[in-house]
Amino acid sequence: METAEHIRALDEEGRLLATAARKAGTDAEVPTCPEWRVRDLVRHTGAVHRWATAFVAEGHPSPRPLPDGPDLAGEALLTWFEDGHRRLVDTLRAAPADLDCWSFLPAPSPLAFWARRQAHETAVHRADAESAPGGALGEPGEPGEPGERTVDFAVDGIDELLLGFHARSRSRVRTETPRVLRVRATDTNAVWTVRLSSEPPAAERVDAAAAGDADCEISGPAPRLYLSLWNRLPLPAVTGDTALAELWRETSGVG
Missing domain, CATH: 1.20.120.450 (dinb family like domain)
Structure with a gap:
């Protein structure tokens, strides 16, 4: 944008x-x-x-x-x-x-x-x-x-959260062993791969067709994903290891 x-x-x-x-x-x-x-x-x-x-x-x-x-x-x-x-x-x-x-x-x-x-x-x-x-x-x-009720604004906000805020050293979303969390917007082709470890999350935006395997996927329309990832709404849909989704809910708050 x-x-x-x-x-x-x-x-x-x-x-x-x-x-x-x-x-x-x-x-x-x-x-x-x-x-x-x-x-x-x-x-x-x-x-x-x-x-x-x-x-x-x-x-x-x-x-x-x-x-x-x-x-x-x-x-x-x-x-x-x-x-x-x-x-x-x-x-x-x-x-x-x-x-x-x-x-x-x-x-x-x-x-x-x-x-x-x-x-x-x-x-x-x-x-x-x-x-x-x-x-x-x-x-x-x-x-x-x-934001203006558009998918583009929501996708931009998810970008800021995953690639900006949670790339910082203060992010508390950590795992003892490497895991992969996928975030998928179902109303556009935006997909994020979030690699979790003992270091800050390493997120990247990927093409939906090229997204690899993940331990857990959180998916839904971009505007709902946006507010869900900011912990304002329940996560729309979770598949795979739900413990990673719960980890996000418990540790992803931005101060």
């Missing part, structure tokens, strides 16, 4: 998050984040938006701590969130292509990184807001599907 597409997705996802939060109310519990209420979700996402905006707007060359959100609730908190979301979208759209600032996952450029990361950050937390009772049009506790 291009940077402009990620920014459009970020714009849409932030609006949808605010809508879901208003419908649920900021005191509502968030089933996909059991320790949070909607106010905690909105504060966190709004703080992340302001944190990201500062890197892009000010060109910070090194990490900075994530700020705390304000002690607000209700409409005042939602207005604060919307203001920060709008500032992030506008800042990304105005940023130069040769932006130079800190980032933490491989990307063609810092601008491409921040647009992509914030689009997916917001999409996953929009799903959290929609999981709150009254937050979505569907069944309570069932978040909507991600």
Whole structure:
């Protein structure tokens, strides 16, 4: 996906998050984040938006701590969130292509990184807001599907998670002996081979026809896989050694 597409997705996802939060109310519990209420979700996402905006707007060359959100609730908190979301979208759209600032996952450029990361950050937390009772049009506790409702966006998010986040040394998805986990999107030809060992997972995107043997396969439509791999929905379908799927559920959380 291009940077402009990620920014459009970020714009849409932030609006949808605010809508879901208003419908649920900021005191509502968030089933996909059991320790949070909607106010905690909105504060966190709004703080992340302001944190990201500062890197892009000010060109910070090194990490900075994530700020705390304000002690607000209700409409005042939602207005604060919307203001920060709008500032992030506008800042990304105005940023130069040769932006130079800190980032933490491989990307063609810092601008491409921040647009992509914030689009997916917001999409996953929009799903959290929609999981709150009254937050979505569907069944309570069932978040909507991600980003602009497209398969391409979901595939891009799975790429970021498997090839980006879990390639880092902090990934806890490890096995004592080498194993192979396959992730297959059934609504497109995207397949990922994830080699598990005592080292960080080594994932690669492969052609569906050329995928080799695997000890376990997780499969389903890309939008559901996306949220499932972020532990927001149950895994759609699992074949082979289900212990590897359970390992993913227990250890793949990204902090």
